[in-house]
Amino acid sequence: MIKNHIKIAFRSLSRNKGFSFINITGLAVGLAVCIMIMLYVTHEMSYDTFHKNGKRIYNLRASIKTGGNVMNMASLSYAAGPIVQQNNPVVESYMRTLAYFRPTVVSNPKSPENKFAESKLLFADAGFFDFYSFKLLTGQTSEALKAPFSVVISRDMAKKYFGDANPVGQTITIKTDSAYTYHITGIAENAPSNSSIDFNFVASTKSLLAMKEASMYTGSQEISFGSFNLNLLLKHTADTAELRHNLQAMAKKDKIFDETFYTLSPIEDTHLHMNFGDSSNTKYLKIFPLVAVLILLLALVNYMSLSTARATLRAKEVGVRKVSGASRSSIATQFYVESALFAGISFVLGYCLCYLCKPWFLDVLQLKIDNSFLYSPTVLLCLFALLFITVLIAGSYPSLVLSAFKPVVTLKGKMSKQAGGTAVRKVFTTLQFAISVGLIICGIIIDRQLYYFRHTDTGINRENVVMLPVSTTAVKNYGALKKDISELAGISKIATSHYALYKGYDMFFVAGKNKSDQSVGVANLMGDKEFTSVLDLKWKYPPTQITDIVGRDKVVINELAIEKLHLPANPVGTFLSDGNNKFQVVGVLKNFNFTSMADEMKPLALFTLADTSSLWKRTGCNIFVKIAAHTNLPSLLNKMQGIYKKYDQDTPFNYTFMDDAFNQQYKAEDRLAAIFSLFTYITVILATMGLFGLAAFTIEQRTKEIGIRKILGASLAKIGTLLSIDFLKLVFLSVIIASPIAWWAMHNWLQNFANRIAIPWWVFTLAGVIAMLTAIITISYHAIKAGLANPVDSLRSE
Structure with missing residues (x-):
């Protein structure tokens, strides 16, 4: 019987090629969109679920309240792990990881001329590969990261630097604050695309402790701000309540800050709920599924509308079958099989279309999905569920409508007046265009x-400003580097800042006027005396001389800071205090957006340091280059690169136009x-x-x-x-x-x-x-x- 139904379905498909094409193509496009979004959502929801102990691994973060200001600590101090374990017997072990954020240059000592700028250098405690479920292809998990300057490299990096040879036992040079020789103790499979922990190189934490810049990361002996991500492995999944209680007791004993709050969350929630950085992929996780449902609904409505619209052409067929003794259920089954066949063909075409469009879709989202994930049980189950729902919905309404025809009415040719046709199709058409119009308006x-x-004026002239980060090597010759670049033809102005603009800022806490007043957090930028000129910032109350603003005891604020700090209308000459030091206000800038326009403007304290300041050499800096109009940019950038290489041959020349940032x-x-x-x-x-x-x-x-x-x-x-x-x-x-x-x-x-x-x-x-x-x-x-x-x-x- 089913075989006969399938034959009839194929005949109907070939007999009505135009309508069949519209039906199948429309449904296929809707399914392709739905499959792509399903892959995206499923992938985002699956982060870190592959760890065998994932249900017992929790991420620890903290927030502090000081002077009425609450600050989140996404990363903790080096000492935080041992302190938490010592005070919480329910913690079986801890794992500290530090994602190195500065430029890194890697080379094989056997071919030192081939140097590459690399990212994803991770420092981790010795039990990294036992704590997590990253696959170690070569080497022993318990020994891989025990010794200082030992490193495990990913499969891709092993191929890149050593070809088909086994690199275990060999060395590799990794330049951070200086060049260090690391012994390769293992090869790890590339981190899965649905891992919140990503790496190309995993070096032992003991390596970090032996580096020149170690004190920057390991100085604090308390639970405080730091650079380490801290995950805890509990002895039992039910221990979370006790751990939270113990952490709360620890927070009450903490006298460093006014108040301390600890946040404990499963590692599987880290990607979706604890991402304080770029969360652009998760930001619209609720919007895209809704749009996918709307598009699939539109495609299904399209299919059902056209299927029932052609009902009159099959009416006499239904009438003859019923007169010949066919039951309603058998006729409904026939039309259901036809709809299922159409839906099945549409699903296959939709999957093929999704496969072809997937690279573009992932490129737009800047998302990587491993091929192995595409064939995981979760994805296959979701695909089967989508096919089942499509067949169920697509076939139900047409089969019910067509099988309900009365033979007496249909054989007299009065089908057009039967209920369930025109009104329903009008509703379908209205719904389709309502969805389309709604998305047009939103777009x-x-x-x-x-x-x-x-295009809104942010108070900054970003045009033709290049930001050049100065590496830890080049910064040793900061003065000479800046002078050589400033002498190039086509450079109109040059300045220095601690951070690249739109890449971050520090916080400066201004003490209240008396002990009962709470301190106020103010954004803090540091630059040289040319900083305001290069950015073309406008003065509300300018200093008498631009040199008057230079000095660690002098500060320039913006208009909003006057309001937030309750200062006089013209505060020039007044003093601010952070509790230990006093700073004289020497000028007021008009408000300008130094962060995203999506955020509220912040009160600002700008400290101006001399070119000879030790800060630039100690922590690094960024040089801002204002390029004159009608300058040959490629030629000028090549000359800047030549000067940069004069002071640092290893680190790649890197720059960002301020507009791009x-x-x-x-x-x-x-x-x-x-x-x-x-x-x-x-x-x-x-x-x-x-x-x-x-x-x-x-x-x-x-x-x-x-x-x-x-x-x-x-x-x-x-x-x-x-x-x-x-x-x-x-x-x-x-x-x-x-x-x-x-x-x-x-x-x-x-x-x-x-x-x-x-x-x-x-x-x-x-x-x-x-x-x-x-x-x-x-x-x-x-x-x-x-x-x-x-x-x-x-x-x-x-």
Whole structure:
């Protein structure tokens, strides 16, 4: 019986090629989008689930409150691990890791001329490969990281530096603050793409302790700010309550800060809930699945609408089968098999389309997904569930509608008046265009918000400013390096800052006027006397001489700091204190955005240091180069690279245009805009395909009516208007439905930004016009074709 149903299904498919193409293609596109988003969501939700002890591993972070200001400590001090274990018997072991954030140069001593800038250097305690479930291909997990300057390299790095040879037992040179020779004690499989801990090189923590810069990372002997990520392995999963209680008791004993709070979270939640850095991939984890559901719903509605629209062509077939003794269940089964076959073909095509588009999709999200993950049991189960749901929904409504036909009615040719046809298809069409219009509105508003970010005056002139980080080697000759670059033709100004702009800042706590007042946290930047000039910052109350601002006991603030610190209207000459030192206010800058426009503007304290300051050589710095207009940029950058290599031949010459650094802050929104644009195009195409097929069928049903109207003198324009008006009413209704929903969604989304646009009224008009024009163009093809047809042909049977 099933075999016979399949034969009939294939005959129906081949007999109605146009409608079959629209049905299958539309559903395939919807499924492709749904599969891609499903892969993305499943991958994001699966982070760190591969660790065998994952249910017992918890990440420890802390927050401190001092002077009314709460600060999160994503990384803790070196001493934090031992202290927590000593005070908590439920902790079986701990693991400290430090992701080295400075430039790293790696080479094979046997070919020292081949040097590469590398990232993902991780320092870890000795039991790293026992604590986690990263696969060690060669070497012993218990011995790999015991000795100072021992390192385990990833499979990719082993291939890159040693080819097919076994590197275990050999050495490799890794330059951090200085060049050190590391003994390779193992090769690890590349970290999975769904791991929050990533590495190319895992070096022993004892190596870090032996480095020149060790005191920067291991100085504090208390639980405090630090550079180490701390994970705890509990003896039992049920020990979390006791550990939280003990941590709370430890926090109360801590007298360093006003208050200390500890945060304990499963390692499997680290990626989604504890990411204080770039969370752009997780930021819209709830939005994309919703859009995927809408697109799949649109594709299914499209399929069911067209399937039931052609019901009259199968009505007599159903009537004859029922008169011949076929039951409703057998007829429903037949149509269900047909729908299942169509859905199955669509699913295969959708999967192939997803496979072809996956590289683009992952590139837009800047996401890597291992091929092995694509065939994991979780993904295969999700794919099967999606196929099952698609078949279930796609086949249910058409089979119920078609099998319910009454043989007496259908054989008399009165199908068009049966319930369940026209009204349902009108609802389907309205829903399709409502989804399309809603996404069009959202896409335009997202684009406008990003345009606002990039074109609003931030108070900084970012044009033609290059930021050059100075390595730990080159910084030893900082003065000579800066002088040589400043003498190049095409350089109009040059300045120095502790941090690259938009890459971070320190905090400066200003003490209250008396002991009862709480201190106020103020953002702290450090630069030289040319810093304000290179950025073209505007003065509210300028200093008498620019040299007056230089000195560790002098500070320049912004206008917002006057308000937050309750200073006089003109505070120049007043003093600020951090509790130990006093700083004279020597100038006030007009407010400018030195962080993302998505965040609120912050009060600022700018300290100006002399070029001879030891800070630049001790902690490194960034040189800001203002390039004159009409300068040959490639040539100038090559000359700057030559000068840089003069003072540091190992570290790659690296630079960032300030405009690029500014735009980089909005990459999450850029990704959302790109994906939303794609989704919008897809929804419009699907809605258009559905309308195209439905219009063709509707006009086909009214062929005789059109012929009679033409004989009675109706013009082509009148016939086109007559046929279009019903569909345009539905599109207009969809605009009315979608507009308030889209406004509500975008209003809530905009609340995430401190600086945001007001939603303009013309967005809804533009979306409505786009929908209307799309519908008119789609319908016009069939309307003109019907209007030009010879009425004799349509009325011949009469």
